[in-house]
Amino acid sequence: MRARNVIDMHLVNRMQAFGWPLFVLVVAFTIVLSVGLIVGSQGPGAQAGMYEGMRWSGAIFALLGPLIGYGFTSMGQYFPLALGLGLTRREFAAGLSAVFLGNAVTYSVLITIGKTIEKATDGFGLRVRFFDVFYTGTGASWQTLVQTFLLILTVLFLGAAITAAFLRFGQVFFWCAGAVLALIALAIIAGLVLVDGFGRALLDVLTMGWGPWMGVIALIGVLSAGVWLMLVRRTQVG
Numbered sequence: 248m249r250a251r252n253v254i255d256m257h258l259v260n261r262m263q264a265f266g267w268p269l270f271v272l273v274v275a276f277t278i279v280l281s282v283g284l285i286v287g288s289q290g291p292g293a294q295a296g297m298y299e300g301m302r303w304s305g306a307i308f309a310l311l312g313p314l315i316g317y318g319f320t321s322m323g324q325y326f327p328l329a330l331g332l333g334l335t336r337r338e339f340a341a342g343l344s345a346v347f348l349g350n351a352v353t354y355s356v357l358i359t360i361g362k363t364i365e366k367a368t369d370g371f372g373l374r375v376r377f378f379d380v381f382y383t384g385t386g387a388s389w390q391t392l393v394q395t396f397l398l399i400l401t402v403l404f405l406g407a408a409i410t411a412a413f414l415r416f417g418q419v420f421f422w423c424a425g426a427v428l429a430l431i432a433l434a435i436i437a438g439l440v441l442v443d444g445f446g447r448a449l450l451d452v453l454t455m456g457w458g459p460w461m462g463v464i465a466l467i468g469v470l471s472a473g474v475w476l477m478l479v480r481r482t483q484v485g
Contacts, residue, residue, distance in 0.1 A: 253342020268313040275309040283373030294374045301376035311402050318406020340479050347403040355396035401468035408471045411478035
């Protein structure tokens with residue numbers, strides 16, 4: 248099976264494969280450290296407030312931008328190229344799945360190690376939070392590893408599924424997806440305004456435990472991967 252060729256294809260452009268995600272991660276990390284230096288000069292009180300406030304910082308997931316873009320590129324550029332080189336759709340799907348799994352493992356391990364170091368050094372000596380935030384998990388290191396792995400893998404498959412749907416259905420897909428999202432948003436707003444207890448129920452859902460949320464993320468990932476696999480078999484490329 249020539250799935251290895253698909254993996255090699257994705258590693259040719261090293262800047263796209265590794266450079267941009269790491270570059271964005273380093274830039275975001277540098278900004279957080281700079282903020283820590285500035286606020287730290289204002290005294291312990293300001294530093295303590297910053298440390299607590301940064302618990303909700305989403306700077307770490309600046310990483311998700313390049314990764315979902317990687318999912319777009321995989322289908323938008325490499326899929327037609329792979330078919331043109333004589334690879335089968337099954338070989339492409341197997342190879343790309345391995346690429347996505349490798350990325351998810353690599354970055355989830357990197358984030359988990361970073362969080363461990365950050366906690367051990369009290370925010371790199373500046374009382375900042377970059378890795379140790381709500382979105383990477385508030386529990387043990389293994390929870391951070393699982394949470395970031397699922398989230399990154401889901402984002403990659405979601406990016407690939409979106410691009411595959413666009414290749415299959417064209418602009419109609421974006422119009423329909425936009426309409427569905429708008430209807431969902433309107434339904435939520437209407438529920439908050441018109442239905443007693445809706446806000447409380449919504450809050451209960453949003454604040455459910457770690458396990459259920461991991462189930463939700465995993466479900467989105469499975470659905471994204473399933474849609475992508477189905478569309479890979481049917482998408483025509485010019």
